[in-house]
Amino acid sequence: MRIHLTGVFVDDQRKALRFYTETLGFQVKHDIPLGEHAWITVVSPEAPDGTELLLEPAAHPAVGPYRAALVEDGIPGASFAVDDVEAEYERLVARGVRFVQPPTDLGTVVTAVFDDTCGNLVQIQEEKAQP
Amino acid sequence: MDIYRAIADPTRRAILDELVDRSGQSLFELCGRLTMKHGINSSRQAISQHLGVLEAVGLIRTRREGRSKLHWFEGAPLKAIRERWPVSPDGDTSHSTDEGIEE
Numbered sequence: 001m002r003i004h005l006t007g008v009f010v011d012d013q014r015k016a017l018r019f020y021t022e023t024l025g026f027q028v029k030h031d032i033p034l035g036e037h038a039w040i041t042v043v044s045p046e047a048p049d050g051t052e053l054l055l056e057p058a059a060h061p062a063v064g065p066y067r068a069a070l071v072e073d074g075i076p077g078a079s080f081a082v083d084d085v086e087a088e089y090e091r092l093v094a095r096g097v098r099f100v101q102p103p104t105d106l107g108t109v110v111t112a113v114f115d116d117t118c119g120n121l122v123q124i125q126e127e128k129a130q131p
Numbered sequence: 132m133d134i135y136r137a138i139a140d141p142t143r144r145a146i147l148d149e150l151v152d153r154s155g156q157s158l159f160e161l162c163g164r165l166t167m168k169h170g171i172n173s174s175r176q177a178i179s180q181h182l183g184v185l186e187a188v189g190l191i192r193t194r195r196e197g198r199s200k201l202h203w204f205e206g207a208p209l210k211a212i213r214e215r216w217p218v219s220p221d222g223d224t225s226h227s228t229d230e231g232i233e234e
Binding site for chain 2: 068071072073074075076100101104106107108109111113115121
């Protein structure tokens with residue numbers, strides 16, 4: 001068994017697609033119209049056949065309070081692996097991304113958290129080489 | 132609860148240490164730091180309760196930024212301790228009043 005798909009609820013699917021591709025650098029895997037919404041997934045260019053991230057519409061009434069409670073406590077809706085958190089932080093800040101937590105060294109990992117502009121906090125994480 | 136009870140707990144002291152290290156943290160960030168840097172594996176709910184105690188005695192304050200609730204260290208209540216048991220500038224506390232005020 002493998003993890004094939006995970007998702008985040010997004011306020012606006014088209015806006016989210018732009019943010020996750022143009023700003024973060026993922027690429028579109030599927031974009032299939034489904035009535036007023038669409039089945040949109042993105043993948044990392046480093047792993048085009050890897051886990052897909054579904055940009056799921058936030059229309060379900062449970063999503064609002066669920067996400068509000070997570071964001072209030074600063075809990076990310078997704079976490080992505082990067083080689084160098086500091087470098088990603090600089091790159092994304094230059095593109096106007098708002099970080100709620102700057103790169104923080106936690107011993108075995110470095111993490112940072114930003115706002116995806118679509119209703120979620122997203123963590124980036126770098127595993128540090130073990131001495 | 133008073134300030135002495137509030138800072139008697141090692142987890143609450145670690146929370147204050149981390150907020151001094153960086154102001155304006157969410158519950159999520161604080162929990163990550165407590166786990167990874169202090170080996171404190173309490174639940175988020177337990178940490179949230181500790182934050183409530185610290186806020187009640189005025190040692191932290193919270194503010195909403197965007198849709199997140201962030202926490203700051205507030206040192207003012209500690210002044211009461213320093214005023215109650217004064218520490219002279221040279222560290223000699225044996226006669227800190229009446230005599231020996233250096234010019």
